[in-house]
Amino acid sequence: MTTYLPRSAWTSTARGGAQLTGNQLVGLACHWPGSTTDAYGVETADRVAGRLRGWRAYHVEDRGWSDIGYNFAIDQAGRVWDLRGSARVGAHSASPSNPDANHEFVGVLCIVGDRERPTSAMSAAFWDFRRDVFLRRWPGRTDVRGHREVSGAQTACPGDPVIELTNTPEETDMTPEQAAMLNQVARDTAYIREQNISIARAVVKLATGSDDITASELKAVQDAAAGKDR
Numbered sequence: 001m002t003t004y005l006p007r008s009a010w011t012s013t014a015r016g017g018a019q020l021t022g023n024q025l026v027g028l029a030c031h032w033p034g035s036t037t038d039a040y041g042v043e044t045a046d047r048v049a050g051r052l053r054g055w056r057a058y059h060v061e062d063r064g065w066s067d068i069g070y071n072f073a074i075d076q077a078g079r080v081w082d083l084r085g086s087a088r089v090g091a092h093s094a095s096p097s098n099p100d101a102n103h104e105f106v107g108v109l110c111i112v113g114d115r116e117r118p119t120s121a122m123s124a125a126f127w128d129f130r131r132d133v134f135l136r137r138w139p140g141r142t143d144v145r146g147h148r149e150v151s152g153a154q155t156a157c158p159g160d161p162v163i164e165l166t167n168t169p170e171e172t173d174m175t176p177e178q179a180a181m182l183n184q185v186a187r188d189t190a191y192i193r194e195q196n197i198s199i200a201r202a203v204v205k206l207a208t209g210s211d212d213i214t215a216s217e218l219k220a221v222q223d224a225a226a227g228k229d230r
Helices: 045-062 120-137 160-166 176-208 215-226
Strands: 003-005 027-031 072-074 079-082 105-110 143-146
Touching (some): 027 120, 072 120, 120 160
Parallel strands (some): 027 105, 027 143, 072 105
Antiparallel strands (some): 072 079
16 A cells, blocks of 8 residues: 655655646656666665655755755655645756746656666555546646656656656556566667667767766756756
C-alpha cells in the first residue's frame, strides 16, 4: 500500500512557486536526481527526508529558486512525498524553446540512482499517486513522460528505467505474456529515444568545441529547466 507523506514530514519551510492554474497542464513529467550516485536503494524515511532537504537547499541557496524544483517525489520504498504540491508551478522542465513547460507538467522526482531500476514499490506508488492524487486534482491531464521527452528538453533525465516506467501504463487486465510484450515495446521505444538524445549531445559538444559538459554548461541546462518559475 502506498504511503503518502505531507510536506511537514521533511521540512517546515513554506511552499514556493506560483499558483498552478491548470490552463496549460497536460500531465506528469518524471525526473531523477541526476547525481553521481549509482543507487539509493530502499532507505528509511528519515534518510530520504534528509536528501530532500539537501536538494531543496541546493535549489534555494545555490540556485536562488523559491523552493525545491519538483512537485512530488517517490522513493524506492514506495513513499510519495509532497514537495511543492499539486497546486504550485514547479521548476523542472522548462527550456529556452519551451519556457512554459513547467505550466504544462507537474514534476515528479523518482529517487533512483544513475544505474538503478525503480522497485516494484516505486512503480506501484507512481501509478497509485497518478490515479488517486494527481488525476483527482487535475482530471483529464493524462499525459505521462520523462523529462527528456518534454518538448525542448536537452537531457538524459530521467534515464531508461524510469522512461520504461512511464511508458508502461497501469494495466490490471493483461496476461503475463501481454505485459511482457508491452514492456518490450517500452524498452525499444526508450532505446530509440536514447539514440536521439546521444546524437543531440554529440552535436552540442561539437558546437562548443568541448569533449565534456562543463559545470557552467550543466548550470545553464538546469537554470533553463527551472525557467521563469523558480
